[in-house]
Amino acid sequence: MPLKTPVIQCDQVSFSYGEVPILTDVSFAIQKLDAVAMVGPNGGGKSTLLKVILGLLRPQQGTIQVLGMSPQQARSKIGYMPQHLQYDPSFPVSALDVVLMGRVHSIRWGRYGDDDRQIAMQSMAELAVDGLASRSFNSLSGGQRQRILIARALACEPEILLLDEPTANVDPAVELQFFEILKRLASKVTVLTVSHDLGFVSQVVSRVFCVNRQVRVHPTSELTGELIREMYGGDIRMVRHDHCCSEQGHSHADIR
């Protein structure tokens, strides 16, 4: 066991919706400034695991601690970027309005303070979208909107960033920029990102969690086609991203 308390400590967590088991016996630990990606098939439990970490779902078995606290208590220290924003596309807000929502907890007497505005603008500058502050959120492109939502998560001044599919709906050129942004963020906060794109994340993160009912942890150096086939279960064809796969095969390293 490491001496420092992990940022996220998950012990034998199981969760099921009614009779359907989604996560069984999940254990892992994430240390400070770790950069971790969660991958796995649709319905494999990635979103459920995120919701357990956020305290939106309570596991039926096992314990989870975030920053040494219960997930509900630690919520304010987490910056979260959801994959699907269930918002009304005609909702009239500016990009800055959206980023300011990351400061909604610090509203006093119904108003944001000057420091809140400053933090929001800094977060936008971090993602190079400060020029869009006064633009209408609906008029932005998919990639710009995605960055605004990451800026909103960053405006929470989080110790942990949870990004759910940050590269969904983003074209490849923009994806490259995301890669740089994510790298920079990972040097300041603990980043946990969900992604369907292994080739993308394996360049940024140090460890990959394969979530498919169970969670297996792999250092990124271990990723191979065979392993990926096993994770996704069944016969899939994979385009080799040769920057990340090693030829030595793999072993399921025990993380604890």
Added chain:
Amino acid sequence: MLTFVKALIDPDMVFLRYALFAGLLAAPAFGIIGSFVVARRMTYLAGAIAHCVLGGIGGALYCQVHFGLTWLTPMLGAIVTAIAAALIIGLVHLRSRERVDSVIGAIWVLGMAAGIIFIAKTPGYIDPMSYLFGNILMITGHDLLTIAVLDIIVIGLGLFSYNRMIAVCFDEEFARLRGINTELYTLLLLCLTALTIVLMVRVVGIVMVIALFTLPAATASHFSHRLWQMMLGATLLGMASVAGGLSLSYDLDLPSGAAIVMLAGFFYLLVLIGKGVKSW
């Protein structure tokens, strides 16, 4: 138009002045709360609350006659019922796991049915039509005072909670994760909706009051990039609809509530056509 202005200063036409004041006073509340309701897509819940109000009005009239509770005015009955309906509908909306729309539809109709039964069982001639579709002849100076007080409460709370309410309406899950009690804010919004509905029941009636919520806000949303712009636009459109509608109803001898709502609908149609022509 000119005859309408003359009528407004005619001392015998005090009801017309009252109706105009009531409408102009209510417009900001409708603009502010209506914009939240439209953006949050809660028009259906607002409709249910509005129709439940008839139960309160009927109940108050019944109690006045049968139990001699003269202090229990239809206005008071409407306020109490509207708040109660808002809380019940809100809790059903938040807590019920299944068939939320059926439950809310049932509350909608039951509130109205209770009102019709109460009114039928109250002796003396009471026309339910005047509550359903509004009757400006019924507005008293006392009503105007109540409207002003409710208006101040609604506008004050609406503006005070503006920033948090935007966050809750835009992305409820995120607001909850930031430690905002989103259920409380949803209930607050429904209660403010309830009070706003009561403001205009006299003028346009409970059936058409929803139109004043949705039409000005929807019209304003077409040229607003920020929520406050939508609220301001909706307020001005609401005022124009009330003043123009009353004027039309006086000049052409039309039912005033219907004329106001028709004008609000006309503005909306105009914007839609304008948009269509522009993109074509």
